[in-house]
Each structure stands twice: as structure tokens, then as C-alpha cells.
Amino acid sequence: MNDIPLSLLFGALALLLLLSAFFSGSETALMTLNRYRLQHLVKHHHRGATKAQKLLQRPDRLIGMILLGNNFVNILASSIATIIAIRIGGESSIAIGAGILTVVILIFSEVTPKTLAAIKPELLAFPSAWIYIPMLKVFYPFVATINFFCNLLLRLFGIHVTQNKKETISKEELKSIVSEAESLMPKRYQNILLGILDLESATVEDIMTPRHEIYGIDIDEPIENIIETIKSSSHTRLPVFKKSIDRVVGFLHLRSVLTHLNHETFDKNDILETLIKPYFIPENTPLHNQLQHFKSERLRIGLVVDEYGDVQGLVTLEDLLQEIVGELVSDDQGVSKLTDGGYLVDASVTIRELNRITGWKLPTEGPKTINGLIIEFMETIPEPGTSVRLHGHPLEIIKRTKNSVTQVKFYPNQGLPD
Structure with a gap:
């Protein structure tokens, strides 16, 4: 050396x-x-x-x-x-x-x-x-x-x-990856991916149009009233029932009767002959399963029923797609952001939709709307001007009717209004 x-x-x-x-x-x-x-x-x-x-x-x-x-x-x-x-x-x-x-x-x-x-x-x-x-x-x-x-x-x-097993990733971990990928993809694509991942955790009950808001045709009404209902409808498919939505007889595709409305011979039989068989959906059906059912059955609309068979609401294929891609028509979502960072919210807005817009994590297991969540939390229908901190978010009741809250204002989280 x-x-x-x-x-x-x-x-x-x-x-x-x-x-x-x-x-x-x-x-x-x-x-x-x-x-x-x-x-x-x-x-x-x-x-x-x-x-x-x-x-x-x-x-x-x-x-x-x-x-x-x-x-x-x-x-x-x-x-x-x-x-x-x-x-x-x-x-x-x-x-x-x-x-x-x-x-x-x-x-x-x-x-x-x-x-x-x-x-x-x-x-x-x-x-x-x-x-x-x-x-x-x-x-x-x-x-x-x-x-x-x-x-x-x-x-x-x-x-x-x-x-040694293959590396796997849970749904929540995948959601975290997508949420943190803002620099890698446009925000709208990020929201779509998160919407798809949320399908498994939501049911048709979370997105359905409530029973009292269902727009349909009572076949027992005069033919003139039925024609007016068809002409003024903003929907392409309507449930047809007798007296009550619980007695539904089918769904009407307006395209099949629009050309015949002005004929003198047009009557209720023309409607009944073109009806599509009613399709019922259990209220706890997961959204991803229902999307597959709509696809396999080639349907676009169904009525949501509870364990007793009573109609609770209505769900369309558009509702499911909206859950994935967000509001298809964004002019009025019932949620307006204020200059101070708060939100003016229509209390009929679903909790899921408010969470989607604001990024909050209000609970979705119980009530489905903001009105329902407030009433469950306070165990009463509060008067306008009432302030409360709802699951960590300060809000004020702005409007109410006899039996429900209709509008609330969420304040920035630093505290309740003076």
C-alpha cells in the first residue's frame, strides 16, 4: 500500500x-x-x-x-x-x-x-x-x-x-388525492371526479325531488286543465296519477302527445295509451346502483318509495348526472356568496349541495335539507332573527313560513353577528 x-x-x-x-x-x-x-x-x-x-x-x-x-x-x-x-x-x-x-x-x-x-x-x-x-x-x-x-x-x-399484497388505496384516500390535485387538473374536472367518488356514499333519497314538489298530471282533472299542465310544463316526462301521487298509473313522455293537443278528438285515452309503466325505486338505493339500473332498464325517471310503498319523491337520470357534474343550470342554486364571506341560503337546498358549494362537512346522515337540519338541531321552528351555531357554522334565520324555515344567512366562521 x-x-x-x-x-x-x-x-x-x-x-x-x-x-x-x-x-x-x-x-x-x-x-x-x-x-x-x-x-x-x-x-x-x-x-x-x-x-x-x-x-x-x-x-x-x-x-x-x-x-x-x-x-x-x-x-x-x-x-x-x-x-x-x-x-x-x-x-x-x-x-x-x-x-x-x-x-x-x-x-x-x-x-x-x-x-x-x-x-x-x-x-x-x-x-x-x-x-x-x-x-x-x-x-x-x-x-x-x-x-x-x-x-x-x-x-x-x-x-x-x-x-406481500398489492398496494391498494381506499376511497377516502383517493378523494384526498383528487382534492389535492388542483395544480394538475381544472377545477371542474376535479369536482366531477369527487362527484363520482361520492356516488357510493349517497342514496336516491339524498337527491330526489320531494313529494310535495313533484309536478305531474292528475288524470281525474278536466281535459282542459290537463292540456294546460302539459303546455306549461318545463319537463319532458311527467308522472300521471289519480287524485294522489301514491296512485300513479305511469309516466307520460310529452313528445308523444304534443302534436295531438290541438286536435278536437284529443282526450284522456290518448294520454293513457301512451303511458310508460311506472318505475319505483327504494329510498335507500345507492346512487351508483341506480345509475346502473337506469342504464340496464333504459329508463330516465322513477318514483322513490319508502318501506310502506308510499311515494316520497322523484328521481331522474338528470338528477344523477347533476350529482356528478354539478348544477346543469347554475343561474339559481339557492346559495349566494356574500361580500363578507358568508352565504345567503334557501333552506330547501340539500345539505349535500351546500357542502359541495362551500366545501363544508355538514352531516348528511339524517335530514337532507338545511331546513330539516336546523329544525332537528333546534327541536323547533325558529323565528326570523334567531342566531345559532349549527355544527360549527354561525347562521341567522332570515325567513320562515308557518311550518318551515325558508331562508338563512351563514356568517363567516369567526363568530356570530353582533
Whole structure:
């Protein structure tokens, strides 16, 4: 060793530190790769991504290979640094050399490459995958021996590496990912994705038109009144019933009778002959299931019934689509944002819709509208001017009728109005 020039020893030390940086950085890069982006790149035949995915299928082997190489070069670097220290300052310089080498390894071979790998994992992961694939083949006996003892030790704690399950993600985790992806997609697309994810947690009862708001045709009324109802309708399909919506006889597609309305012979039989069979939906049907039912049955409208068979409301395919994409007609949602940051809200607005607009998390398990939530919370119908903090949100009752709250004002969360 005394015959080796110092310049050659320093060169070898620099090379070993570079290799140590490679092992450290590539380890972090491969382990912090976004698995979903990796799968996307593999599907598009990215060769570096394909090799990286192959390595990550057995992380125990990959880590064993990296640590074998990293420890080898670090120990060899330590030995060379000791020789250099002795050659320069004698045995008394060994401690100083060890201290300097430790700082150099930390800065140049550990912290810097690992930080770079954490920020730009693909920059190091894909090129290193090309190197590790052949290295694993060459050094497989050593890696396999190390893995055997490591896996044996892990089994004592009930961990089986070979039975490692595929990484999964829950619905709530996926919602968090979409919510935080504002810089990656337009806001409207983000809302659509969140709306789709919410379909599973909502039922038709959450979005239905309530019973008292159903616009339909009472077939027992005079034909003149029925014709006027058809002409003034803003809907293309109407339920037809006798006296009560509970006695529905079918749905009328207005297109099938509009051309006959002005004929003198037009009567109720013309309506009854064109009716579509009524379709009933249990009130607890999840929205994603109902969307499939509408598709399979080729229907666009249905009546929501409770456990006793009584009609509670009406749901259309448009209501389901609106739940995904938001208000199809945004001129009047019943929620107006005020200049002070508060909201003027029609109390008939559903809690889900208010949560969607404001980003709040008012409970949706019980009452479906703001009016229902206020009445349940206060156990009475409050008078105008009443102020209350509803689930953390200060509000004031603005208007009410005899049996319901009709308008409220939500104030900014810093407190109730003076």
C-alpha cells in the first residue's frame, strides 16, 4: 500500500464516494416512485419503468443488493481513508480522517443524493434500474443468502415477504388525492371526479325531488286543465296519477302527445295509451346502483318509495348526472356568496349541495335539507332573527313560513353577528 501514489488513493476514494452516492440515491428513488404513475408508464412501454417495476416486485432482493453494494464501498472507502490519513499525518491522524470521511459521506453520499432522489425519483430510479437488473444476476448468490436470513428473521414477527399484497388505496384516500390535485387538473374536472367518488356514499333519497314538489298530471282533472299542465310544463316526462301521487298509473313522455293537443278528438285515452309503466325505486338505493339500473332498464325517471310503498319523491337520470357534474343550470342554486364571506341560503337546498358549494362537512346522515337540519338541531321552528351555531357554522334565520324555515344567512366562521 505504501507504494501506491496518494493521487491514486484519492482518486479511488472519490470513485467509492460516487458509488456510495449512487447506491444511496437510487435506493430512495426506487422506493419513493409513485406506483400509479409507474404503472401508467409501464402500460405505455417505458423501458426504464418496466425494469423498475420488475425490481420492485421483490423489494427484499433489491434492498439486499443495494445495501450489499453500499456497505462494501463505504467500508472500502473507510479503509482507504485510514491509509491516506496514516500516510499524511501518521497514526494520530486516523481519528481526524475518520471524522472528515464521515462528514463527506453524509453530505455527498447520503443527504444530497437522497434529497435529490426524493424530489426527482424518476431521474435516478429508471437509469439505475438498468444497472441493478444485471447486478442482481451476477451477485444473486450473495443477495439470496442475505435475504434468506433476513426473511427468516421477519417470519418470527409474522411477516412473509413473498406474500406481500398489492398496494391498494381506499376511497377516502383517493378523494384526498383528487382534492389535492388542483395544480394538475381544472377545477371542474376535479369536482366531477369527487362527484363520482361520492356516488357510493349517497342514496336516491339524498337527491330526489320531494313529494310535495313533484309536478305531474292528475288524470281525474278536466281535459282542459290537463292540456294546460302539459303546455306549461318545463319537463319532458311527467308522472300521471289519480287524485294522489301514491296512485300513479305511469309516466307520460310529452313528445308523444304534443302534436295531438290541438286536435278536437284529443282526450284522456290518448294520454293513457301512451303511458310508460311506472318505475319505483327504494329510498335507500345507492346512487351508483341506480345509475346502473337506469342504464340496464333504459329508463330516465322513477318514483322513490319508502318501506310502506308510499311515494316520497322523484328521481331522474338528470338528477344523477347533476350529482356528478354539478348544477346543469347554475343561474339559481339557492346559495349566494356574500361580500363578507358568508352565504345567503334557501333552506330547501340539500345539505349535500351546500357542502359541495362551500366545501363544508355538514352531516348528511339524517335530514337532507338545511331546513330539516336546523329544525332537528333546534327541536323547533325558529323565528326570523334567531342566531345559532349549527355544527360549527354561525347562521341567522332570515325567513320562515308557518311550518318551515325558508331562508338563512351563514356568517363567516369567526363568530356570530353582533
